[in-house]
Amino acid sequence: MTEQLAVDAVGVTKSFGSLRAVDDITVQVAPGEVYGVLGPNGAGKTTFLRMLFGLIRPDAGTIRVFGRTWEKDGINVLDGVAGFIESPKFYPYLTGRQNLEGLALLDGGDRADRLAEVLEVVDLTDRAGDKVSGYSYGMRQRLGVAASLLRDPRLLVLDEPANGLDPAGIRDMRALVKRLAGSGLTVLLSSHHMDEVEEICDNVTIMRTGSVAFHGTIEKLRTMAPDPGYALSTGDDVRAREVAGRHPSVAVTTDPDAELVVTGPRDDVAAYVADLVRSGIRLDGFIATRTPLESLFFMLTDAESSVEGAA
Amino acid sequence: MSRVGVGAALRWEVRKLRAQLRARAVLVAAVLAPIPVVFILHGQSRPPKDTLFGRFALENGFALALLVLGFASQWVLPLLTAIVAGDVFASEDQHGTWKTVLTRSTSRGQLFWAKTITACGFAAIVLLLLTASTIVSSLLVVGHQPLTGLSGQTIPAATALKLVTASWATMLPPMLGFTCLALLLSVWSRNPAIGIAAPVVIAMVMQLLGSLGGIDAVRPLLLSTPFEAWHGLLAAPHFTGPLTQGALVCAAWGAVSLLGAYLVLRRRDITGG
Ligand SMILES: Nc1ncnc2c1ncn2[C@@H]1O[C@H](COP(=O)(O)OP(=O)(O)OP(=O)(O)O)[C@@H](O)[C@H]1O
Ligand SMILES: [Mg+2]
Numbered sequence: 286m287t288e289q290l291a292v293d294a295v296g297v298t299k300s301f302g303s304l305r306a307v308d309d310i311t312v313q314v315a316p317g318e319v320y321g322v323l324g325p326n327g328a329g330k331t332t333f334l335r336m337l338f339g340l341i342r343p344d345a346g347t348i349r350v351f352g353r354t355w356e357k358d359g360i361n362v363l364d365g366v367a368g369f370i371e372s373p374k375f376y377p378y379l380t381g382r383q384n385l386e387g388l389a390l391l392d393g394g395d396r397a398d399r400l401a402e403v404l405e406v407v408d409l410t411d412r413a414g415d416k417v418s419g420y421s422y423g424m425r426q427r428l429g430v431a432a433s434l435l436r437d438p439r440l441l442v443l444d445e446p447a448n449g450l451d452p453a454g455i456r457d458m459r460a461l462v463k464r465l466a467g468s469g470l471t472v473l474l475s476s477h478h479m480d481e482v483e484e485i486c487d488n489v490t491i492m493r494t495g496s497v498a499f500h501g502t503i504e505k506l507r508t509m510a511p512d513p514g515y516a517l518s519t520g521d522d523v524r525a526r527e528v529a530g531r532h533p534s535v536a537v538t539t540d541p542d543a544e545l546v547v548t549g550p551r552d553d554v555a556a557y558v559a560d561l562v563r564s565g566i567r568l569d570g571f572i573a574t575r576t577p578l579e580s581l582f583f584m585l586t587d588a589e590s591s592v593e594g595a596a
Numbered sequence: 597m598s599r600v601g602v603g604a605a606l607r608w609e610v611r612k613l614r615a616q617l618r619a620r621a622v623l624v625a626a627v628l629a630p631i632p633v634v635f636i637l638h639g640q641s642r643p644p645k646d647t648l649f650g651r652f653a654l655e656n657g658f659a660l661a662l663l664v665l666g667f668a669s670q671w672v673l674p675l676l677t678a679i680v681a682g683d684v685f686a687s688e689d690q691h692g693t694w695k696t697v698l699t700r701s702t703s704r705g706q707l708f709w710a711k712t713i714t715a716c717g718f719a720a721i722v723l724l725l726l727t728a729s730t731i732v733s734s735l736l737v738v739g740h741q742p743l744t745g746l747s748g749q750t751i752p753a754a755t756a757l758k759l760v761t762a763s764w765a766t767m768l769p770p771m772l773g774f775t776c777l778a779l780l781l782s783v784w785s786r787n788p789a790i791g792i793a794a795p796v797v798i799a800m801v802m803q804l805l806g807s808l809g810g811i812d813a814v815r816p817l818l819l820s821t822p823f824e825a826w827h828g829l830l831a832a833p834h835f836t837g838p839l840t841q842g843a844l845v846c847a848a849w850g851a852v853s854l855l856g857a858y859l860v861l862r863r864r865d866i867t868g869g
Binding site: 301335338339340341342359360363364366367368369370371373374375376377378379383387388390391392393432436 | 600604605607608611612615616617691692693694695696697698699700701702703706863865866867869
């Protein structure tokens with residue numbers, strides 16, 4: 286053992302009745318790493334993070350956080366750990382500031398200076414005196430981040446932090462997470478957006494109905510990614526498909542809506558499109574549909590398909 | 597961060613309680629409600645003869661305070677304590693805030709004791725306010741003539757004041773017993789409405805059971821029976837057996853309820869919120 290892992294979860298399993306929400310998954314996060322747990326709805330991301338926080342007890346497996354376990358160390362497991370599960374919840378009849386003051390008490394201290402700081406970070410200083418019942422969804426989400434930062438964590442655990450935010454909110458949340466990660470914080474993040482994980486994370490575990498479908502670096506994931514796909518509409522689809530015959534590395538198929546779908550390496554697709562134009566075929570539309578990693582994500586998490594080299 | 601103890605959690609619970617309209621309303625009601633009740637009873641033309649101390653209630657303040665006591669103990673006291681105790685755990689489910697407070701540095705056990713102490717403290721304060729308000733307004737409105745005891749003996753005013761106060765004080769053990777029961781129901785049901793209403797219903801059912809004949813073996817074990825133990829204080833010679841027995845019964849109910857609540861809270865999965 287060289288360096289103590291921030292999170293060392295091995296063989297973790299949890300069932301609800303007959304449903305295996307999390308099935309023998311292993312997630313190991315090194316200090317300083319930004320780690321993504323990616324998966325579609327119902328994959329088990331939240332269930333896993335709840336177990337990490339001790340909110341629910343795993344049926345099997347062990348979870349160590351900085352070497353500590355719930356069995357041995359109780360609530361001390363969460364020393365240096367902060368974050369939130371799903372959308373953060375607060376007492377609606379208290380103000381934002383009162384909520385944070387109370388949580389600071391439960392952390393073991395009144396920290397007025399730090400409280401003002403974290404409110405500033407999430408841009409809630411002006412509204413901190415308002416009751417949380419009057420907060421918008423995005424404001425509660427930001428208060429959740431403030432509540433987490435209040436603990437000065439070494440490990441930040443965020444369950445779909447951008448969920449439900451508007452585009453500007455998503456951008457700000459990602460920027461914040463990146464900034465925090467840049468300051469040396471270990472981040473464990475769940476998401477169902479490949480682009481989010483790709484943008485922020487170093488390592489990723491992709492979950493599918495409770496189990497691990499892929500585990501590794503974003504780089505490794507990229508090498509496995511299929512070619513990008515494009516939706517193409519032309520004035521003459523029959524001739525467009527004929528032209529494709531001259532470009533063996535480019536595949537042109539028809540999707541269920543009878544639209545043309547082009548896949549292939551980026552440069553070869555570009556050459557094919559140029560050829561279409563040269564052949565006098567009218568080009569009505571050419572749009573990138575899925576990024577390669579997105580396509581891979583769907584392949585990995587689609588129950589029927591499987592990918593070579595995964596997991 | 598293991599330094600955090602029950603004390604910090606207790607301060608937080610008290611702060612939340614002070615911010616809650618409902619809890620403040622109960623305290624205000626405990627002070628104000630006895631006043632109109634005393635006036636209305638005093639204004640009756642005929643005394644409620646078939647109630648304990650009803651016969652003298654119109655001309656004797658001590659008797660009136662005891663009449664109110666007999667009424668309050670039927671379901672008012674369980675209700676007043678359940679308003680906080682039945683809500684204190686379930687409201688975390690209602691607001692989805694278990695995950696918020698349990699991901700700090702305070703353990704489930706510490707939160708459990710903080711909430712339990714808060715609810716018991718609230719019950720004691722409510723009882724204190726209600727006692728003071730009832731006795732003071734009864735004496736001011738009706739007067740402090742010597743009281744006729746349950747054995748027909750005459751009790752001088754100074755002694756009567758002590759006995760009436762002591763009688764009200766004997767409400768504390770059963771009220772704490774109902775507090776613990778409400779805490780259990782709050783943890784178990786995860787629903788504030790059930791946590792608040794169920795103890796009141798249980799109190800009324802127990803009253804009813806206790807008034808039935810043929811269950812003499814069970815009656816002393818009911819949590820409502822200790823509400824009547826004060827009768828012995830006003831008999832001549834006075835007897836305290838029911839008080840001791842009642843305190844033990846309340847302690848047993850309280851201990852079992854708290855143990856159950858603690859185990860349920862410690863073991864449950866927090867999946868909501
Ligand atoms: N308390 C519960 N009782 C029963 N089943 C549950 C419970 N909590 C979660 N599940 C089930 O466990 C599975 C995993 O749920 P989980 O919330 O962990 O998924 P997720 O990956 O977080 O999904 P999402 O992206 O929608 O948040 C789902 O099938 C869900 O229905
Ligand atoms: Mg989830």
